[in-house]
Amino acid sequence: MAATGLSRSTMATRLEALGEAGYLEVSGAADSTGGRPAGSFRLRRDAGVLLLADIGGSHVHTALADMGCDVLVSHRRDLSVAEGPDVVLGQVAADFRRLLKDAGEPADRVRGIGIGVPGPVEAGTGRVVSPPIMTGWDGYTVPDFFRGGYDCPVLADKDTNLMALGEHRVNWPDRRHLLFVKAGTGIGSGLVLGGALHHGSQGAAGDIGHIPAPGLDETSPDAPVCRCGNSGCLEALAGGWALVRDLTAAGHDVATTDDVVALVRSGNGDAVRLLRQAGRLLGQGVADAVSLLNPSILVVGGGLAHAQEHLIAGIREVTYRRSLPLATRDLRVVLSPLGTRAGVTGAAHMVADALFDPATVDARLR
């Protein structure tokens, strides 16, 4: 109750309602400070299913999870977010139908939908706001697309926020401050501070991809132009699309971040050298974030991170060299254990949280 801010009687009423609706099960007795017996509740794993999508810059990952946030079936396809909301969300909806069919679940068992997108999202509404790379999405309210099709809450957040949330809930629930850095086609981060996602005033928090690359004069004509319209951004030097550009210029046949990863895995010297350099550049931005936030865990994910150890090695090297000793004394720097599932897993937790949220519960069970 301390965590919810609700009085005992209000909470009991809500739990009763959730229980009657078949959402809850008791997970064991916990100690009580008031002398009355108390229990720990969780959503019943089989009380329904969640539909989840992680929309990246160049791919869409969809999944169906149980109410315990475990992914049961998932699907991944290449698709550019620049196709716009109608095409991309239309494809997500089609993939959702296929996942339901594969899992043998009817649509009326869907209890919640969670969507991650590669840009800032207004907290509360799920409206995309001034995204640097999501052509055609500015001002689009993502949940509206699904409202007619399913009778359940629909929530949206920035992809990196969901990845941070997923890793925090699954792997480090007891750490108060976690920084998740995504190095894929684009570069971004998600911040769990004090155990909760930090969105910032406009939902723009975590934007480390478009800070100017350290050691570079971003007003110089030599600074590479970024997808966001500025020049010399970290992403314009160390993002997957920047590596595609540089490897293409060096005569290699690459078109996507996956191609870059394949080239690195084949041991190509140019690709390995560029990825290592990207790791050091990214490490400089990450080190500054570590100095500012003093997290206890730094999780690195995204396609480039999982290519090989080169990227995270560069990040570790620079972070430990550049941040204050105190800030790195107990800092762990790890590869994202959830990998490509971090986004959809975080989306599941976002939705499960909402199902426990008083406002949602009131609306659903009234």
Place this chain on the structure above:
Amino acid sequence: MAATGLSRSTMATRLEALGEAGYLEVSGAADSTGGRPAGSFRLRRDAGVLLLADIGGSHVHTALADMGCDVLVSHRRDLSVAEGPDVVLGQVAADFRRLLKDAGEPADRVRGIGIGVPGPVEAGTGRVVSPPIMTGWDGYTVPDFFRGGYDCPVLADKDTNLMALGEHRVNWPDRRHLLFVKAGTGIGSGLVLGGALHHGSQGAAGDIGHIPAPGLDETSPDAPVCRCGNSGCLEALAGGWALVRDLTAAGHDVATTDDVVALVRSGNGDAVRLLRQAGRLLGQGVADAVSLLNPSILVVGGGLAHAQEHLIAGIREVTYRRSLPLATRDLRVVLSPLGTRAGVTGAAHMVADALFDPATVDARLR
């Protein structure tokens, strides 16, 4: 009660105890969700006094405040923190006695003591941990020095955290995310995120003074050595002591940050040029912090900020140019309205918070 996480009955018991001890007054009826009449409580302004100290790199600011956190009398003296805890805290204790005498208050009316120091402090204990510039303080538990002298809670925190807290509580209590940047002899920051101070895992959060200056190769032999032992830190180029170094090299007779400020105010060309450059450099670090945290208000304080508009002009220029449009759309960049009183005001609020804290209340009123 939502804000405290306490049940209604527990809170009522605690309020009753505080009321019986004469700490509380009712500040007006508020609406109640439970149908019972409810009131807003605040600490009685005349229920006692608070003793506060803001220990900077080269000065000590002490103050006596009422229980409403308004400073009644204060005193400022030059003193280097590198004199060590015995000398500096001994002087603080002497200044406290003088403030009590000036205000005509006996020592047994002191309800709480709050101390700010220019380095990281472990949350909960008030122990100084690995401070870059506080020679002789590492591992020192600040509150212990005062425990014998006064029968009240003693709390300590990093000076920039208290400045951020003070500005937030007094001037922007409704803003959720506030970034306070101090540009004095040293450079640092304090973060109010989600309405509360963010300390980080080791109390090291907010360290923007020792991130490498943007656009500089900190491994180059030309990078200036910093007080923290590294090279090329932002503070080593834009801090007050760095300006003293550069102005001295240019033939000017300056020894302290106050001297630099005086030279700027006299219109000296070298001093103005260096301060403007410092503002732009600092602006680069600040812009990156704005991109990462997306605060809605950026408060700039410290001696250099108040010299003239040059510093904040440079910060504004670079922040609005370098941060994402979304992150700066509603961002206000302002000079610290509390000025030199920001630290002691924040210290007063830290102590007043503790007097309402269940753990403190339980210990004091049992």
